[in-house]
Amino acid sequence: MSRFKRVLIVGGTHGNEWTGAYLMRSGTFDALTQYSFDVVTLLANPRAVAANLRYIGRDLNRSFDRQRLNNDRLSHYEDQQAREIAQRFGADGDDPVDVIIDLHTTTADMGSTLILDDESPQALQLAAYLCAVDPSVKVYSTSRSGRRDGLRTIAPLGICIEVGPVVPGTLDAAAFGQTRSLVMQVLEFLDRVNQAEQSECATPLTLYRHLETIDYPRNQAGQPTAMIHPQLQRQNYQPLHPGDPIFIDFAGNMMAYAGAETVYPIFINEVAYYEKGIAFVLTQRQQVDCYGPTA
Amino acid sequence: MSRFKRVLIVGGTHGNEWTGAYLMRSGTFDALTQYSFDVVTLLANPRAVAANLRYIGRDLNRSFDRQRLNNDRLSHYEDQQAREIAQRFGADGDDPVDVIIDLHTTTADMGSTLILDDESPQALQLAAYLCAVDPSVKVYSTSRSGRRDGLRTIAPLGICIEVGPVVPGTLDAAAFGQTRSLVMQVLEFLDRVNQAEQSECATPLTLYRHLETIDYPRNQAGQPTAMIHPQLQRQNYQPLHPGDPIFIDFAGNMMAYAGAETVYPIFINEVAYYEKGIAFVLTQRQQVDCYGPTA
Numbered sequence A, B: 001m002s003r004f005k006r007v008l009i010v011g012g013t014h015g016n017e018w019t020g021a022y023l024m025r026s027g028t029f030d031a032l033t034q035y036s037f038d039v040v041t042l043l044a045n046p047r048a049v050a051a052n053l054r055y056i057g058r059d060l061n062r063s064f065d066r067q068r069l070n071n072d073r074l075s076h077y078e079d080q081q082a083r084e085i086a087q088r089f090g091a092d093g094d095d096p097v098d099v100i101i102d103l104h105t106t107t108a109d110m111g112s113t114l115i116l117d118d119e120s121p122q123a124l125q126l127a128a129y130l131c132a133v134d135p136s137v138k139v140y141s142t143s144r145s146g147r148r149d150g151l152r153t154i155a156p157l158g159i160c161i162e163v164g165p166v167v168p169g170t171l172d173a174a175a176f177g178q179t180r181s182l183v184m185q186v187l188e189f190l191d192r193v194n195q196a197e198q199s200e201c202a203t204p205l206t207l208y209r210h211l212e213t214i215d216y217p218r219n220q221a222g223q224p225t226a227m228i229h230p231q232l233q234r235q236n237y238q239p240l241h242p243g244d245p246i247f248i249d250f251a252g253n254m255m256a257y258a259g260a261e262t263v264y265p266i267f268i269n270e271v272a273y274y275e276k277g278i279a280f281v282l283t284q285r286q287q288v289d290c291y292g293p294t295a
Helices: A018-025 A048-050 A077-089 A121-133 A173-194 B018-025 B046-051 B077-089 B123-134 B173-194
Strands: A006-011 A038-043 A098-106 A109-116 A138-141 A157-166 A204-214 A225-230 A244-247 A255-256 A264-266 A278-290 B006-011 B038-042 B100-104 B111-116 B138-141 B158-165 B200-213 B226-229 B245-249 B252-258 B264-266 B280-291
Touching: A006 A018, A006 B077, A018 A038, A018 A098, A018 A173, A098 A173, A109 A121, A109 A173, A121 A138, A121 A157, A121 A204, A157 A173, A173 B226, A204 A264, A225 A278, A244 B280, A278 B100, B006 B018, B006 B173, B018 B038, B018 B100, B018 B173, B100 B173, B111 B123, B111 B173, B123 B138, B123 B158, B123 B173, B123 B200, B123 B280, B158 B173, B200 B264
Parallel strands: A006 A038, A006 A098, A098 A157, A109 A138, A138 A204, B006 B038, B006 B100, B100 B158, B111 B138, B138 B200
Antiparallel strands: A109 A157, A204 A278, A225 A244, A244 A255, A264 A278, B111 B158, B200 B280, B226 B245, B245 B252, B264 B280
């Protein structure tokens, strides 16, 4: 297992997600010197933070695919910002990092989620460690989503910490504390890996693997013609069975889930996903075994 | 008691509060002909609704004080909109209404709140009626706040229905249904008044009377330096005693309520009030007796 030399903690990738932005502003992770690696921090989208908007021109956390990064003519603020960040912290950058921990919040009632883009042994071991320390942590694997455009993808090990529900443009002390704790646990894990303290015991790990996204029913103007059904609202990570209600229209008519198998919805009613055509994300709940440091 | 001839239901006064906007868009209150009065509806801030913003230039629901309305030189979109609405539905307007029901949502976990600007016998009787039908309804009286700049102030009887928590820019089926039910109950009450069906029995009514607003601690740049304390978050309408925690800063230090008496905070952590310098609103809980129609 590789040794970690530099770890980057990122907040404010989305400018209206204040948890990460204020963790950066308050210097919570500055001057951490007790680890076997350097910790650096970044407020990723300062202009969007100042404007209290998710983004200025385009979503920064959808701006890191390799084609975009290599295209100097793209002129959104976030394109420039993405190139700068990649040129500084990416593998070929001036100041490359081994790990990125990107801090996000969601309006969905998801509690604490660790998002993994791949299911490498190291990523799974980190996940198992966090779940052992705090069994309420959920692990969402996007390895089958096809998406590789997030800020965290420029590091060999990139993870996202997603805490909700939090209203964009607000501070939530519980989410702030949960996020800080999770970051400290990730740092602790990385340090144990560096110290080769990991044991060889197998840990069962529950993964919520990306399956597909479901959009709202919409009219020709693109406006939703139905709402998340009250029985689905707030039921992130709970089983959704074929025939269960998913939407209710303004006249009270129910629409049912038409899939063939039981799935586990997440990001239910996330505000920022209306414009992306996502009412919720369907996942499969699967158990894997992995080996790594014990909590 | 006066007879009601025209009742105006308003949504989209704040363009990102979708409950009211979609109740208007969906025509839920159109073609209501069963009452002893006419029902008319209004999407109050269509440009803000289209832009999914609370407002374009300034808060429409702070744009109805008489000096502003009489000043033709004020040129914000909302100033023009306020003048048009007042000239149409106000007492001296082309199409005056006797009652305005303005539909709002809050990010605070307040459930269903009826906001009254004055404590006239009629307003209190309406409140007592709604509370009798649904005991979870709370009544917030702003009569002592000094504010008379809301859209609803242009009608002899103006009320606000405020439901939360709802994230701006999202649809919430429960809030949608609650709001629709409350509107129907208000219409039912007004109809009973017109039909002179009210009994003379006294109803005890709990009022939460406006006392003052409390802002976040802030730095010189105006940024909050502390968050709502987790023990206060979501505790709308619950007693706050002298010495109880109200804020926690980013290092974990607690700040306590320094008032001399027990109060009842509402609008705790409402997103739109950060810019207004309001972390929460303090109220006094008081019992009054009023006479009116029984449920």
